[in-house]
Amino acid sequence: MELLSGADMLIRSLQDQGIEYIYGYPGGAALHIYDALFRQDEVKHILVRHEQAAVHMADGYARATGLPGTVLVTSGPGATNTITGIATAFMDSIPMVVLCGQVASTLIGEDAFQETDMMGVSRPVVKHNLSVRHPSEIPEIIRKAYYIASTGRPGPVVVDIPKDMTAPNERFEYAYPKKVKLRSYNPAIRGHAGQIKKAVDMMLAARRPIIYAGGGVILGKASGQLTELVRKLGYPITNTLMGIGCYPASDKQHLGWLGMHGTYEANMAMHHSDLILAVGARFDDRVTNATEKFCPGARIIHIDIDPASISKTIDADVPIVGPVDAVLKEMLALVKESKEKPDAEALASWWRQIDEWRAFHGMRYETSPDVIKPQEVVEMLHRLTNGDAFVTSDVGQHQMFAAQYYKFDKPNRWINSGGLGTMGFGLPAAMGIKLTHPDEEVLCITGEGSIQMNIQELSTCNQYKLPVKIINLNNQSLGMVRQWQDMNYESRHSHSYMESLPDFIKLAEAYGHVGIRIDKKEDLEPKLKEALAMKDRLVFVDIQVDRFEHVYPMQVARGCMKDMWLSKTERV
């Protein structure tokens, strides 16, 4: 057997795990590891400008590919800088391994230079964390970390590595374990057959059914099975913000997404349904509105890999714990062989009702002859990229407009921080995707507030030539905050202005990129085309959009699913 130092074992383990890219930032406690990185070229390291961005890059990569991302940082401030990124991944169940340097084990507890209890600090926002206590454990710990991060309900795993564990002069036998032994961790591999049968019977007997799909469908790589089942049944489907793309948005059975800023028809159909098939969704408060008023006539079937997601906020009548792809496959087989068929008449009248709702609102907004509306920018981008781009976003009105008006037909293409709502996510996430998808169009639809939360990464983009397209829907305000202040605080705009904004064009140029400003409506299309045509350049497109626009529909706070504002004046 080979003898390797802890640091070399760590890098070898990453190689044997098949890791191609890691994102990180060096520092004292990680220097042995960085030295081991230097002496090989299989694992490529991307140097970011802030550790938070490294985590979002890994996250963007993971969301686009379904594979775990990897981060490497030093102890203390390096580690604490990752926390927002880790919490972002945790809330959206994104597989990721974060390797953190730590002070030498002999110094732990002594308030040593750059010592932070990363095990303690990260604990509430990780799926699990592991600490290295002997260098020889490193291969097994790395194997376990990836296994835990990417199986069951995925999530981030932190590995804390005291500096003496990677010391170059001590060598140990290296072998990368083929298997992981964890007696206390056994994610479900299939759903309960009896429950699945019961669910299918209920589904076939329903008169006003709806499918409510979440991010779990994308994480569980079950879009294919879901689409087949939904088409077979002919039932309407809606999905959550995180589930966007799990079913083609252009399909007529798709009602758009639901919840706080969901479509009128999706929220109406949910409220009036008699059966909800929830797949990989978690009845989040941004979906349900007031839980006690949630869908009063509906019985609920809930499929999820995580038993704790079931009956957490809304009770399920038929809980099914299992991987969504396997469960949906079994359901489809049962539907196909069942003698029962959905009641055609009931279904036809349900669709008539839904089509009325669709006709009533659809997605409309007022256009203006001279002011650029953020919605029309997104619609135009959708057209110009044939609906086939990877779109990352930040948090705010621009995020909602992007999700509402860019119609995704494929999974893994809408990339946003849905659970934590992390401003600053968009650019680094886009970078993580562009790096591994150089031939794909990668757009970051952002706002002038959010983009400034990780703007330093323009420098990383220059170093690694990451030609993403930044679409800054510049409304010169923290628009979403402002909207809430308009609606709930009599328009007292407390600290929701972005005064003294930088000149984004000059800023982009200072970092070696191209900047384009669009402030006239007639320039919108030609200049967007011009930006998209620059395939090998990062283009920062700063678009002056309507400063007073609101996002609609918007559910009325503490109401039920169907209580919505449809415009500044219309309430249903």
Added chain:
Amino acid sequence: MRRIISVLLENEPGALSRVVGLFSQRNYNIETLTVAPTEDETLSRLTVTTTGPDRVIEQITKQLNKLVEVVKLVDLTEGPHIERELMLIKLKATGSQRAEIKRTVDIFRGQIVDVTSSVYTVQLAGASDKLDGFVQAIGTSGVLEVVRSGVSGIARGEKVLSL
């Protein structure tokens, strides 16, 4: 309703803090918590008593089960079980109080385990409400110090919580 949840936990550093952290993070109640190694040195046995509506209790057991280091758990209150708690209590004991205390200790089947001219130290084991009953019977004015172990529990009959 009050529940006694008994957990087999990997005997790893940090495992306990995950359990405790889960309770505070998710706003669950902890009334008592005890933890100690078992006959298998790789495992600890942790017992927590908590109260809450059924939905919350269900979440507690599910969330505990999600912790990677939790090997197995059981809600003992779902079936017949034995619960015990140990109390050591220091009581002011002078003059006629001494005989009175001795009698009460006997009634509760406790033992006086240490004596000075003015203090008795009493040891008492039993279900938590029995310990409460003892303190009530003695009257808080005579109590100098109380230390309770928290609840340990085990199912009755053949049922065991093991690997």
